[in-house]
Amino acid sequence: MKFKSLLLTGSALLLATAVSAGGYQVTLAGIKNNGMGGVGVGLSLDQAAMFYNPGALAMVRDRGVQLGANFTFARNSFVAEGSNQQRELRNSVVTPVSLFAGFGPQEGKFRAGIAVYTPFGSKLQYAEGWEGRTSLTDIDLKSIFVQPTVSYAITDQLSVGAGLVVLAYGAVNLQRDIPLPDSFGHIELDGKAETKLGFNAGIFFKPSEKLSLGINYRSKIDAQVKDGDVTFTNIPTTFQSRFPAGTKFAATLPLIATTSIGIGVMPTENLTIGFDASLANWSAYRTLRFDFTQPVNGADFSESRREYQDALTFRLGAQYKLTSGLVVRAGGSYDESPVKDGFVTPETPDNDRLGGTIGASYNFGKLGIDLSAQYIGIQKRTQTQQDLLNNGTTDRIAGTYKTNIVIPGIGLNYTF
Amino acid sequence: MLALLGLALGACQPDLEKDFEPSNGSADFTTYVAVGNSLTAGFSDNGLYLEGQQKSFPAILAQQFATVGGGEFRQPLFTETQANGSGFLKITDFVNGAPVIGRETTNLATIPNTPLFTRSAETNNQNLGVPGIRVADVTTVGYGRITPQSNAGNFNPYFERLLSGSDTKTYLQYVQERVGTVKPTFFTNWLGNNDVLGFASSGGTAAPLTPVAEFTDKYNQVVDALTTGGAKGIVITVPNVTNVPLFTTVPTATVIAQIQGTPIPAALVPVIAAQLGLPAGSPLPAGTRLGLYVRTSATGTGAVRLATANDLLLLPASSFINSAPVAPQLFPGGVGLVIPNAPAATAAALAATANAVPNSLVLDATEVTATLARTTELNAVIRASAARKGLAVFDANAFFATVAPNGIVVNGVNNTAAFVSGNLFSLDGVHPTPRGYAIVANEMIKVINSTYGAKVPTVNPNNYRGVKFP
Structure with a gap:
C-alpha cells in the first residue's frame, strides 16, 4: 500500500521534463548518481540501478523506495547573426521526477522493482518576437517511462537484469509563428504519443570487493503521435483558407537507444569511484516530419533536416563515506553533441556539454535524504547563414547560442 | 538556501x-546624410508616403548607426493628416485568387490642379532622396521650381517640396547647401538607377540612357560635394533593372505559346476568309494561326512584328494582352493573325494593327542589351568614383543578381523577387517593400562594417x- 501511494504521488508530479544530456535526452535518474557526474552503469548504489543498469539491481543489498526531483533551471542566451541584441528564454524551470522501488527476499538472488523516470524531454519558451520565431517559439516535450524490472544474481559476482520499458506517457507541444507578408500567424502542434514498449537490460560483474563492471543497453522507442491537434491563431481573414481549422497531424520522434559501459573502483571501504562511457544512437534522428490531414499553407507535410550523429558521453564520479550517516559526492561529465554544425535548431540549441556535480546523503536509520547539485555548461555555438545555406537548413536561424543549466536535486529514500 | 539558489541562477x-x-x-x-532617388526617399507601391519614409533604408541605417554614436536623422516626412503623400498602389480585393490593385486617394499631400505636393516643413533635412531624379538631372537649374514652361523633363515636384520660396537651385547645389549646413560625417549615395530605369520602364520610348561621359562628370561632382568636409560613406551600384518584377512577372514565352495554341474561333473563320478575298465557305490557308504582336515604334499605328521570347513584357502589359477587342478589331489586345505565304500587305493588314502591344510596354532584345551595357558602364564609373575617395561600395547589382533567381532567406523566412507574394518588391514591381529596404540596409551595413x-x-x-x- 505504501508503495502504491508513493507511486500516485509520483505520477501527479511527473508533469515536466528537462533539457540535459545531449539532444533532448535527460539523464537525471538517481539523485545519488547525479552527485557523481551521473555515473551508475558499473555501480550498484541503490534502486536507481534499474535505470542505469538493471543487471546491478540484484547486487543492491537494500530493498526500498526512493523518490527524487530535479529542479532544472536552464538559462539560454541567443544573439542572431549580425545583431547585438541578446535574447533570453521567457521561463524554463522544469522539474523531472523519478521514482524507484525495489523488492526481493532478504538474502535471495532475485530482485524485482519498478522504476518511473523521464529520460527524454525538453521545455523552452523563447523571448517574445525573437529572431527565430518562425522556427520555434515554444517547445514542451514530455515522456514518462515506467519500467518493471527483474534482476537475478547468477553467482555472487555476476548478475543480470532486464526491464520492460513502457512509454506510458508522451506529449509534444510545439509552437511557432507563421511568416505572412504583412504579419505573423501562429501554429500550435499538440499531441499525445501512443503507448510503446522497449527494454532496458544489463549485466553486472563484480570480480572483487574493489572492482565492478557493468554494461547496459536501452532500446530505441519511436514516440509516435497519430492524431495531434493543429491550432492556428492570428491568421488574417485573407489567409484563413490556407490554414484550415480542424487539421490533425502525425509525427514520429525517435527516443534513441543508448549503450553504456561502466567501471566501479572501491579502493577502500569508504571510497567508490565510477566511470561510465555511453554511446547514444542519435543517428536515428534524420528528419523531423509532420504530416497534415489538410494542406497547411499549400503543403500537406513539413519536413526539417536534423541529421544527428551518434554521440559519446563520458562520466566520472566518486563518493566518500565520511561518517556512518554522511556520504559526500563529486563528479563531472563530458557530453558530445549529436548536432552537427549548421544543424542546430532552437528546440535543442545544443553543443558539447561539460558538467560538474556535487552531492551528499544523510541517513536517519531507514530514512535517507539525498541532495545533489549539477552545473552543466553547453558550450557556446555559432552557426552562420552560410552554414545553413550550405546544408539546406535555412528553416532555422543563424546566430550564437549559449546555455547554462543548474540542477539542484533532492531525493528521499526509505529502506524496508 | 533560496538566496543561494538565486545567486547561482x-x-x-x-x-x-x-x-x-x-x-x-x-x-x-x-551625422548622416543620404543622397539618392526614390530608393533613398523610401518610395514604395508607386508612391511616396509616410510609412515608406519611416521605413526608408536611410531611416533604418540611422536607427542602427545610433548604436555606434549616430545622432538624430531628420527626414522630410509627410504629416499625419497627409500621410498618404502622393497616393500609392494597394491591394483592394482578391478576385478568383488574383489581387485587384487600386490607388490610395485619401489623405494625400497633393495640391489640387497642380503637380505639386505640400512642401516639407523640415528645415534640417538629412534625407535628400528625390524620387525620379537621374544623375543627368543634378545640374538642372530650376529642377525644383515650377514655371509655366516646366515639363516632366526639367521639373520634379518631389524636389520642389524640399525647397522653399522660389528657389531655383540645382540638386547638386542643394546637396552642397545641406553638406555645408549639416556637416555630415557619413553619407550614402545611391544615384544612377533612373539613368537606366527611365529608359527601360518606358520600353525604351522615354528618357534616353544617360551618356557615360555626362554621368561620370555629374556623379563625381556629387561625390565631391559629399566628401568636402572629409565625410566617409558608401556608394551603391545600379542593379540590373530587368531583374525586377516590372520586367519578369509577365512570362513572354508562355504568353506567346498560349496565344499560338489557341484555335481561331469558328465564328471568325468566314469573316477572315472574306477579308482575305477567299470565296465564301472556303477554309483559311493552311497554317493560319494566332500570334502575339508588338509595335515597333513609339508613335501612332506604325509597324508591328511578332513578339519573341527575348522581348521583356512590362507588368502593365498583363492587363493589355487579351483585353476585349475594340471594334473594328476582331481580336483581343496584342493578338493578331499569322498567315503563311500571304501577300505581305494582306498579312500586315490582318496581323494586328490598332491592337498590337504598345512599344512602351515592350523592352526588346536590343533595348535589353543597351540597358545592361549601360548599367555595367555606369557601375564602373560609380566604383571608380568611390575608389578616388576611398569609400565603401555596396554592389547592389551583384546582390540583386543572386536574389532575383534564388531569393534570400533571413532568420528562417524566405523572400523572393516574385510579384506580390515574394515580400521584397512592392506593388509597382520596381521599388522594395519595407522588408526589401531592411534587407538592403543590412547588406549596406555588412559592407560598411567590412x-x-x-x-x-x-x-x-x-x-x-x-x-x-487587405
Whole structure:
C-alpha cells in the first residue's frame, strides 16, 4: 500500500521534463548518481540501478523506495547573426521526477522493482518576437517511462537484469509563428504519443570487493503521435483558407537507444569511484516530419533536416563515506553533441556539454535524504547563414547560442 | 538556501552581449546624410508616403548607426493628416485568387490642379532622396521650381517640396547647401538607377540612357560635394533593372505559346476568309494561326512584328494582352493573325494593327542589351568614383543578381523577387517593400562594417512587412 501511494504521488508530479544530456535526452535518474557526474552503469548504489543498469539491481543489498526531483533551471542566451541584441528564454524551470522501488527476499538472488523516470524531454519558451520565431517559439516535450524490472544474481559476482520499458506517457507541444507578408500567424502542434514498449537490460560483474563492471543497453522507442491537434491563431481573414481549422497531424520522434559501459573502483571501504562511457544512437534522428490531414499553407507535410550523429558521453564520479550517516559526492561529465554544425535548431540549441556535480546523503536509520547539485555548461555555438545555406537548413536561424543549466536535486529514500 | 539558489541562477545566465558589442571602427556615424532617388526617399507601391519614409533604408541605417554614436536623422516626412503623400498602389480585393490593385486617394499631400505636393516643413533635412531624379538631372537649374514652361523633363515636384520660396537651385547645389549646413560625417549615395530605369520602364520610348561621359562628370561632382568636409560613406551600384518584377512577372514565352495554341474561333473563320478575298465557305490557308504582336515604334499605328521570347513584357502589359477587342478589331489586345505565304500587305493588314502591344510596354532584345551595357558602364564609373575617395561600395547589382533567381532567406523566412507574394518588391514591381529596404540596409551595413572595421548591428528584416494585404 505504501508503495502504491508513493507511486500516485509520483505520477501527479511527473508533469515536466528537462533539457540535459545531449539532444533532448535527460539523464537525471538517481539523485545519488547525479552527485557523481551521473555515473551508475558499473555501480550498484541503490534502486536507481534499474535505470542505469538493471543487471546491478540484484547486487543492491537494500530493498526500498526512493523518490527524487530535479529542479532544472536552464538559462539560454541567443544573439542572431549580425545583431547585438541578446535574447533570453521567457521561463524554463522544469522539474523531472523519478521514482524507484525495489523488492526481493532478504538474502535471495532475485530482485524485482519498478522504476518511473523521464529520460527524454525538453521545455523552452523563447523571448517574445525573437529572431527565430518562425522556427520555434515554444517547445514542451514530455515522456514518462515506467519500467518493471527483474534482476537475478547468477553467482555472487555476476548478475543480470532486464526491464520492460513502457512509454506510458508522451506529449509534444510545439509552437511557432507563421511568416505572412504583412504579419505573423501562429501554429500550435499538440499531441499525445501512443503507448510503446522497449527494454532496458544489463549485466553486472563484480570480480572483487574493489572492482565492478557493468554494461547496459536501452532500446530505441519511436514516440509516435497519430492524431495531434493543429491550432492556428492570428491568421488574417485573407489567409484563413490556407490554414484550415480542424487539421490533425502525425509525427514520429525517435527516443534513441543508448549503450553504456561502466567501471566501479572501491579502493577502500569508504571510497567508490565510477566511470561510465555511453554511446547514444542519435543517428536515428534524420528528419523531423509532420504530416497534415489538410494542406497547411499549400503543403500537406513539413519536413526539417536534423541529421544527428551518434554521440559519446563520458562520466566520472566518486563518493566518500565520511561518517556512518554522511556520504559526500563529486563528479563531472563530458557530453558530445549529436548536432552537427549548421544543424542546430532552437528546440535543442545544443553543443558539447561539460558538467560538474556535487552531492551528499544523510541517513536517519531507514530514512535517507539525498541532495545533489549539477552545473552543466553547453558550450557556446555559432552557426552562420552560410552554414545553413550550405546544408539546406535555412528553416532555422543563424546566430550564437549559449546555455547554462543548474540542477539542484533532492531525493528521499526509505529502506524496508 | 533560496538566496543561494538565486545567486547561482544569476551567475548562470550566459552573457553573449559583450561578444557582439557594436563599434564604429574607423568611420564616424555622428551625422548622416543620404543622397539618392526614390530608393533613398523610401518610395514604395508607386508612391511616396509616410510609412515608406519611416521605413526608408536611410531611416533604418540611422536607427542602427545610433548604436555606434549616430545622432538624430531628420527626414522630410509627410504629416499625419497627409500621410498618404502622393497616393500609392494597394491591394483592394482578391478576385478568383488574383489581387485587384487600386490607388490610395485619401489623405494625400497633393495640391489640387497642380503637380505639386505640400512642401516639407523640415528645415534640417538629412534625407535628400528625390524620387525620379537621374544623375543627368543634378545640374538642372530650376529642377525644383515650377514655371509655366516646366515639363516632366526639367521639373520634379518631389524636389520642389524640399525647397522653399522660389528657389531655383540645382540638386547638386542643394546637396552642397545641406553638406555645408549639416556637416555630415557619413553619407550614402545611391544615384544612377533612373539613368537606366527611365529608359527601360518606358520600353525604351522615354528618357534616353544617360551618356557615360555626362554621368561620370555629374556623379563625381556629387561625390565631391559629399566628401568636402572629409565625410566617409558608401556608394551603391545600379542593379540590373530587368531583374525586377516590372520586367519578369509577365512570362513572354508562355504568353506567346498560349496565344499560338489557341484555335481561331469558328465564328471568325468566314469573316477572315472574306477579308482575305477567299470565296465564301472556303477554309483559311493552311497554317493560319494566332500570334502575339508588338509595335515597333513609339508613335501612332506604325509597324508591328511578332513578339519573341527575348522581348521583356512590362507588368502593365498583363492587363493589355487579351483585353476585349475594340471594334473594328476582331481580336483581343496584342493578338493578331499569322498567315503563311500571304501577300505581305494582306498579312500586315490582318496581323494586328490598332491592337498590337504598345512599344512602351515592350523592352526588346536590343533595348535589353543597351540597358545592361549601360548599367555595367555606369557601375564602373560609380566604383571608380568611390575608389578616388576611398569609400565603401555596396554592389547592389551583384546582390540583386543572386536574389532575383534564388531569393534570400533571413532568420528562417524566405523572400523572393516574385510579384506580390515574394515580400521584397512592392506593388509597382520596381521599388522594395519595407522588408526589401531592411534587407538592403543590412547588406549596406555588412559592407560598411567590412570597409571601415566597424560593428554596426543589422536589423531583423522580418519585423518589416512585405506587401500589405487587405
